[in-house]
Amino acid sequence: MRAIGSATILVTFMAISTVSGRAATLTEDFTIDLTASSFVGNDVILTYGSSSFPKFDPSLGTLTEISETLTGSTVVGGTLPASTLEINLADVAPGQSSGVPGAVAIDLEGTSTNAATLARLTGLGDAPTEVSFAVSGPPHVSFVWGLLGTSTLDGSITYDYAVPEPSTWAMMALGFAGLGAMGWRGSRRAAV
Numbered sequence: 001m002r003a004i005g006s007a008t009i010l011v012t013f014m015a016i017s018t019v020s021g022r023a024a025t026l027t028e029d030f031t032i033d034l035t036a037s038s039f040v041g042n043d044v045i046l047t048y049g050s051s052s053f054p055k056f057d058p059s060l061g062t063l064t065e066i067s068e069t070l071t072g073s074t075v076v077g078g079t080l081p082a083s084t085l086e087i088n089l090a091d092v093a094p095g096q097s098s099g100v101p102g103a104v105a106i107d108l109e110g111t112s113t114n115a116a117t118l119a120r121l122t123g124l125g126d127a128p129t130e131v132s133f134a135v136s137g138p139p140h141v142s143f144v145w146g147l148l149g150t151s152t153l154d155g156s157i158t159y160d161y162a163v164p165e166p167s168t169w170a171m172m173a174l175g176f177a178g179l180g181a182m183g184w185r186g187s188r189r190a191a192v
Contacts, residue, residue, distance in 0.1 A: 024061065025160050028053040032131050032153040034074050038146025045134045046147065052126035056118075056159045063118045065160040068092045070108040070131060072153035076100045078145030083137035089155070090130040091117045100135070100145065106153055121159070129157065 030050040037046060056063045070089045078101055085104060086095040092110035108131075112118075121127045131153065135145050 022163050023064075023160060024163050025158055026056070026060070027156055027158045030129065030155045030157065032070070032155060034147050034151050034153065036147060036149055038078065038144060040142060040144050042140070042142060043134070043136050044145065045132055047130055047132045049128045049130045050155060052128055053157065055125055055127040056122045056161065057124075058122055061161040061163040063122050063159055063161045065111055065113045066092065066117065066121060067111045067158040067160070068109070068129065068155060070106060070153050070155040072151060073103055073105045074151045074153075075103050075148040076133075076145060077148045079143050083135055083143060083145070086134045086136070088132045088134070090132070095134070106131075121157075129155065 030053045032048050032050045034048055039046070068089055068091070070093070076085055083100060084097045085100040086097050087104070087106055087108065088095045089108040089110060091114065092112045093108035094110060096106075096108065098104050133147065135143070137143050
């Protein structure tokens, strides 16, 4: 009986204190360091990972969407006849093309609701993101290109998530209280 009374108090407290179901956001920052590198070839892709940032903690609710931004600039050099540079922010931002060589301003922004992407960014620990630089030129023409020197790109990721309704918390608490009461009664019968 005491367990049922405690469960009732717990359910009442949670129903009163929990804010009604709503959408919420959480933003994390990261950086991407571009180190000097160069390649010879055709249709070459350079990929750079970011500094780490926390994954979305599933205890906060259900992740529904991510939004990422990336800003900064870099210098691309080399022999690139009639080539284009395409920059992609992993999972969210469409590529942007730019004539090269020269200074390239980077301003990418995009969102994703892709289930695989959301799952990759949910859990404990850190979640790196990445940016890729792809160069394409005329078929069968070899070229030399690279990112010159070093530069840092600034990024952020925003987690949009749904917070559970109070009734969900109440039903979970009531279910656990019921299981506890059944276990308690079973242990008393075994003792008699």
